[in-house]
Amino acid sequence: MLALDLLRPPVRRVKTWVRRHNGGLAADLERRYNLNQLQRFEAVLNRHGRSFQTSSALCEFGCGEGRLTQYLFELSPLASIFGCDVRREAVEVCRRKVPQGRFTVNHATPPMDVEDAAFDLLYSYSVFTHLSESNHKAWLGELARTLKPGGLMLHTVHSYEYLRRTARFSPESLLKYQLKEPVEAFIRAGRDYLYVVDDPATPEYGSTVIRKEYILEVWPRESGLELVEYVEGAIEAYPEGCQDLVVLRKRP
Secondary structure, three states: OOHHHHHOOOHHHHHHHHHHHHHHHHHHHHHHHHHHHHHHHHHHHHHOOOOHHHOOEEEEEOOOOOOOHHHHHHHOOOOEEEEEEOOHHHHHHHHHHOOOOEEEEOOOOOOOOOOOOOEEEEEEOOOOOOEOHHHHHHHHHHHHHOEEEEEEEEEEEOOHHHHHHHHHHOHHHHHHHOOOOOHHHHHHHOOOEEEEEOOOOOOOEEEEEEOHHHHHHHHHHHHOOEEEEEEEEEEEOOOOOEEEEEEEEOOO
């Protein structure tokens, strides 16, 4: 028997260990995945002299069941934390998971039940990847209303870079976009806004790809905010390619 073989536990013992620890391993991997994404937001915030840690009033737009929101209470210990989502059952999960936060249900279209100038930091992850063009414009203006002067707003989007990344690594994820030509041909055509409805019963929610140049031109106009940075491929999201990160600031 080789010395290396003595170091290898029997297969049965390995399988037993995996079964016993799988729950903990899955939870650890999920935490790593979630915090990796929040680290990308934090890195971008730091470039603009901001941090989760220094926020006093923070909002996650489209908080879901609190996948990211749950960590904000560690990262932003001085902040009042607010989350909203269109799914009532998801909001109820948040209320149970982190009762110290404030969570509300919003409609698929504006307005939000929030006062003007409520937050110094507002962000969303993979919300603008699902909105129709008219609805996303409406939400840009509405979310800007809730931002304090000098406040920052960060949103992730799917762009042409997302299409390229997904075409290489997980092309099956592109089927929902119903592209009639190869990805590079679609990109050369220069279409600004691609939106495909997932379910006719919810026409304001689907699958969205937005051209970078469109965002640079349209978002400042629709939001009334200053677009201070656009980070292409900021957050890796296999098998959904990657997400760009757009940073807007409300003038003091």
